[in-house]
Amino acid sequence: MVPPAKKFINNPNDVVTEFIEGLVETYPGLHYLDGLPEIKVVLQADVSASNYDKVAVISGGGSGHEPAQAGYVGEGMLTAAICGDVFASPPVDSILAGIRAVTGPKGCLLVVTNYTGDRLNFGLAAEQAKIEGFEIETVIVGDDCALPPPLGIAGRRGLAGTILVHKIAGAAAAAGLSLAEVAAEAKHASEMVGTMGVALSVCALPGQVTSDRLGPEKMELGLGVHGEPGAAVVDIQPVEVVVSHVLQQILSPETNYVPITRGSSVVLMVNGLGGTPLMELMIAAGKAVPKLQLEYGLAVDRVYTGSFMTSLDMAGFSISIMKADQSILERLDAPTKAPSWPVGTDGSRPPAKIPVPLPFRSTKNEEFLCRPQELSHQGKILEAAIEAAATVVINLKDSLNEWDGKVGDGDCGSTMCRGATAILEDMKKYYPLNDAAETVNEIGSSIRRVMGGTSGIIYNLLCKAAYAELKANSQSETTPKHWSEALKSSISAVSKYGGATSGYRTMLDALIPASKVLEEKLSAGEDPIAAFVLSAEAATAGAESTIHMKAQAGRSSYVSAEILASIPDPGAMAVAAWYSAAARAVKEQSQGF
Numbered sequence: 001m002v003p004p005a006k007k008f009i010n011n012p013n014d015v016v017t018e019f020i021e022g023l024v025e026t027y028p029g030l031h032y033l034d035g036l037p038e039i040k041v042v043l044q045a046d047v048s049a050s051n052y053d054k055v056a057v058i059s060g061g062g063s064g065h066e067p068a069q070a071g072y073v074g075e076g077m078l079t080a081a082i083c084g085d086v087f088a089s090p091p092v093d094s095i096l097a098g099i100r101a102v103t104g105p106k107g108c109l110l111v112v113t114n115y116t117g118d119r120l121n122f123g124l125a126a127e128q129a130k131i132e133g134f135e136i137e138t139v140i141v142g143d144d145c146a147l148p149p150p151l152g153i154a155g156r157r158g159l160a161g162t163i164l165v166h167k168i169a170g171a172a173a174a175a176g177l178s179l180a181e182v183a184a185e186a187k188h189a190s191e192m193v194g195t196m197g198v199a200l201s202v203c204a205l206p207g208q209v210t211s212d213r214l215g216p217e218k219m220e221l222g223l224g225v226h227g228e229p230g231a232a233v234v235d236i237q238p239v240e241v242v243v244s245h246v247l248q249q250i251l252s253p254e255t256n257y258v259p260i261t262r263g264s265s266v267v268l269m270v271n272g273l274g275g276t277p278l279m280e281l282m283i284a285a286g287k288a289v290p291k292l293q294l295e296y297g298l299a300v301d302r303v304y305t306g307s308f309m310t311s312l313d314m315a316g317f318s319i320s321i322m323k324a325d326q327s328i329l330e331r332l333d334a335p336t337k338a339p340s341w342p343v344g345t346d347g348s349r350p351p352a353k354i355p356v357p358l359p360f361r362s363t364k365n366e367e368f369l370c371r372p373q374e375l376s377h378q379g380k381i382l383e384a385a386i387e388a389a390a391t392v393v394i395n396l397k398d399s400l401n402e403w404d405g406k407v408g409d410g411d412c413g414s415t416m417c418r419g420a421t422a423i424l425e426d427m428k429k430y431y432p433l434n435d436a437a438e439t440v441n442e443i444g445s446s447i448r449r450v451m452g453g454t455s456g457i458i459y460n461l462l463c464k465a466a467y468a469e470l471k472a473n474s475q476s477e478t479t480p481k482h483w484s485e486a487l488k489s490s491i492s493a494v495s496k497y498g499g500a501t502s503g504y505r506t507m508l509d510a511l512i513p514a515s516k517v518l519e520e521k522l523s524a525g526e527d528p529i530a531a532f533v534l535s536a537e538a539a540t541a542g543a544e545s546t547i548h549m550k551a552q553a554g555r556s557s558y559v560s561a562e563i564l565a566s567i568p569d570p571g572a573m574a575v576a577a578w579y580s581a582a583a584r585a586v587k588e589q590s591q592g593f
């Protein structure tokens with residue numbers, strides 16, 4: 001057994017919480033929303049929703065990119081940062097807690113990196129916040145220039161250019177502008193910046209074994225900040241050659257990702273990915289500036305070199321180039337107290353914890369929900385199915401992480417395991433198991449509480465749609481036909497929001513065949529349990545068939561076909577596992593009667 005990567009950590013599950021604890025001790029101008037362990041929000045110490053007379057600027061995303069995003073919280077930059085687990089976007093409830101904590105009457109701008117998980121979790125949180133009466137605008141940043149168009153529905157990744165967007169939005173908000181004006185400046189900035197990354201090594205996730213995909217002689221060009229494979233693997237070159245290649249890729253007139261032409265003014269950011277010494281970053285910056293000036297005819301007005309948005313301990317860097325005008329330069333130069341923006345900062349002691357503004361489980365749920373004293377026949381079957389499904393997901397954690405490490409960012413198993421563990425705990429406490437619809441709703445709220453990432457929000461959507469369908473149609477008893485309809489409507493919801501369908505190499509490639517077989521067999525009058533078991537076989541076959549699919553959604557869409565060709569989609573394999581375990585459990589449980 002290869003041991004996990006060596007790290008200065010305690011429990012790998014606690015790294016984000018313990019990072020924030022250290023951060024707020026270090027920078028007294030920052031506070032940590034206290035009270036609920038799942039909610040990891042860092043905010044400006046002196047801001048509360050009731051007294052805030054500026055537009056709040058909120059960002060966030062998966063952790064592992066420190067100092068992004070929490071290190072950019074401070075007057076003149078972000079008002080709050082929502083921290084997800086490592087490489088997994090934060091769940092909806094955390095984002096909502098952050099919005100509620102800092103948003104005043106002028107509203108809130110969400111600056112979101114373009115990842116499926118972030119887009120959907122922040123998107124749903126924005127919808128909910130609007131219902132609660134908040135003014136919300138969202139700007140999505142996708143500055144990656146590594147891959148040429150056409151890109152799948154995942155689009156361009158949000159990379160270090162996002163930090164420049166934060167600064168511009170934060171300065172515009174500090175200047176007293178309205179929400180529409182701040183959003184317009186942020187959107188404009190996001191359209192002016194392009195980024196590309198390179199790396200010598202792959203990052204090591206806390207508690208996981210490090211992959212040695214590159215070996216001693218190779219480097220990767222065009223990668224993101226999550227360790228997923230880059231666009232190309234090449235022999236190591238001198239940094240000067242690497243810099244030339246990166247500049248050419250960003251400024252390519254073919255992709256035309258940024259409207260920079262001879263004579264333009266630009267801002268340069270050379271960003272370390274966590275494991276690159278400042279010496280090497282400065283060498284890269286020193287080569288990039290004269291190339292931009294002499295070879296591309298650009299005026300380089302500002303240079304920022306340092307580690308601004310990392311990928312844990314990855315040895316690598318990215319270069320971002322933003323087309324600058326007077327207004328952008330003024331925003332970048334405006335003062336800020338954000339500790340990780342490269343200027344001085346101050347703050348008032350002592351650091352304190354302040355409570356999360358609103359409980360995320362409504363009091364209605366807390367008062368009225370409890371596990372029934374006596375389970376009905378259906379309740380027992382449901383309990384056995386949930387228990388089996390959750391247990392198998394927990395047991396599959398390492399395999400899912402390993403697959404996701406090859407075709408994604410290595411967190412799928414950890415995210416799924418977190419959800420499954422919460423489901424088992426909450427089920428014992430308060431799932432109303434005799435009511436199938438309400439139980440599905442509660443599974444959704446367990447997921448919403450602890451599970452971020454793409455899989456978190458997708459399962460959240462699945463549960464919401466299934467609940468609505470079951471609630472509308474299964475008044476007294478939930479029949480197999482109701483379940484089949486609920487599955488169909490959850491799949492439609494996931495397709496609607498996530499944009500993927502059959503053949504895109506996602507969990508839908510397990511869910512859709514399962515749903516079809518279930519519906520067909522039930523309509524043909526097949527015994528419902530046999531139909532469930534047959535549909536589980538279809539889920540498994542569907543999941544395995546993803547090995548041969550090109551990825552058109554999610555993070556795998558950045559990964560080359562050769563790498564994908566030997567690995568199944570982790571999300572689909574997870575579905576096959578829990579769905580099959582549930583079918584087996586239902587069969588066994590029913591035979592017991």
Ligand SMILES: Nc1ncnc2c1ncn2[C@@H]1O[C@H](COP(=O)(O)OP(=O)(O)O)[C@@H](O)[C@H]1O
Nearest residue numbers: 117412453454455498500506507553554570571
């Ligand atoms: N648009 C989408 N619709 C449905 N499922 C998706 C979509 N994008 C990705 N997925 C699923 O999510 C899984 C990855 O989950 P996870 O690792 O939690 O998220 P992330 O890739 O954001 O880190 C993939 O294996 C795939 O099955």
Ligand SMILES: O=C[C@H](O)COP(=O)(O)O
Nearest residue numbers: 061062087089115117453
């Ligand atoms: O750190 C990663 C991103 O912010 C989260 O994206 P994801 O949830 O889609 O993996």
Ligand SMILES: [Mg+2]
Nearest residue numbers: 087088411453
């Ligand atoms: Mg992730």
Ligand SMILES: [Mn+2]
Nearest residue numbers: 408409411412
């Ligand atoms: Mn992942």
